[in-house]
Amino acid sequence: MAYDDQITKRLAAIHSRLDQIAKEEAHPNLLGGEASRRVYDTQRDLLIAETEELLDRWERLRDAHQTPEAN
Template sequence: MAYDDQITKRLAAIHRRLDAIAKEEAQPKLIGGDAMRRVYDTQRDLLIAETEDLLDRWERLRDANRPNANIQDT
């Protein structure tokens, strides 16, 4: 499924960015100080919201492609 692959790739990109943010925030002397921390907080919140949206789409895609459990073989 091409759409499934797109979701997987975007989730991986989000994960890499969240990792990068965590590494940047861990620096003892963060350039930009508290202002930069607020930027990171905002970016993190947006990425988490996008992740939740992508997971919802993924579940809907999975459910749409699942055979109907109510249909019985005759």
């Protein structure tokens, strides 16, 4: 499924960015200090919200393509 692949690729990109944010935040000499942390917090919150939305779409897509079981 092409749409399924798009979701998977976007989830991988989000995961990569979240890892990058964690590494940057862990740096002892974070440029921008507390302001940078707030920016990272906002980015993280947006990425997590997008992840939840994508997972919901993925579940709906999966449910729409399941064949009904015969009784």
